[in-house]
Amino acid sequence: MTSDELAACLQTNPVVVRRTMAGLREAGLVTSGRGHGGGWTLGRPLEDVTMRDIYTALGEPMLFQMGNVTESPGCLVEQAVNHALDDAFRDAEAMLIARLGEVTLATLAADFKRRFAEHRAALKQPG
Amino acid sequence: MTSDELAACLQTNPVVVRRTMAGLREAGLVTSGRGHGGGWTLGRPLEDVTMRDIYTALGEPMLFQMGNVTESPGCLVEQAVNHALDDAFRDAEAMLIARLGEVTLATLAADFKRRFAEHRAALKQPG
DNA sequence: TTTTCATGTAATAATAATAGTTACGAATAG
């Protein structure tokens, strides 16, 4: 698919698509081609790409809203709070990331397929 | 302490302090008084206030950066992704909140006291 | 009772983070 097509599907801008996909390309999850017949192609089979791969490819963005805002705060209260909560956040993050590793694009594709079939069946119903 | 004093400590604006503290007051974690000698007071002993109490008092703000942006998306792909990750997020959130419940203000106060003593000792060192 | 101090709150402004847009260069197939 081209960036324009993807942008239409995602209801966003082609440049935004390229920016995001760039990360996935660098990680080898997709490939891109220019010119006629160009666009984006999967770089690996669906079974071999997990949500974790994507998370990593996108630069491991913060998962939590409340990261430690200040890395090494001078404020002793802030230090105490950070110290008390650091482990909890680290553990929760590790758990989430592990779960991301269990979901492949194949998982999603299968679920999508099921939903799509349901969707079509519903449209055929009278009414 | 008054909102002005707290704002100075937190390097923010008194009105911002009042806005935030309002939530804590409604939950009974603090009390406020107007006029002469007014300001903010703890509503309970330090041992009886957990980070979870505060989280709740502040309206249980989103802990994750990626909530399900659309509640019931029409997009079937989005539905599949949400379905695959909902449990993971819910579990991680439950775990975090449980941990918040284990940390009391007394915990933080004790740690702060230790850090403060260290801080003062460091200042007394030659150099 | 008047003055002073403090919170309560609405309305507005400023800031920062994110997303979207424009523009143009580079590569590629026909």
Place this chain on the structure above:
DNA sequence: CTATTCGTAACTATTATTATTACATGAAAA
């Protein structure tokens, strides 16, 4: 050579958060 299509920089727009201003309300002290 031309029509595409990505790559990317620069800029604009939008949104969410935070900060500020302004003023009303309440309470203690003079």
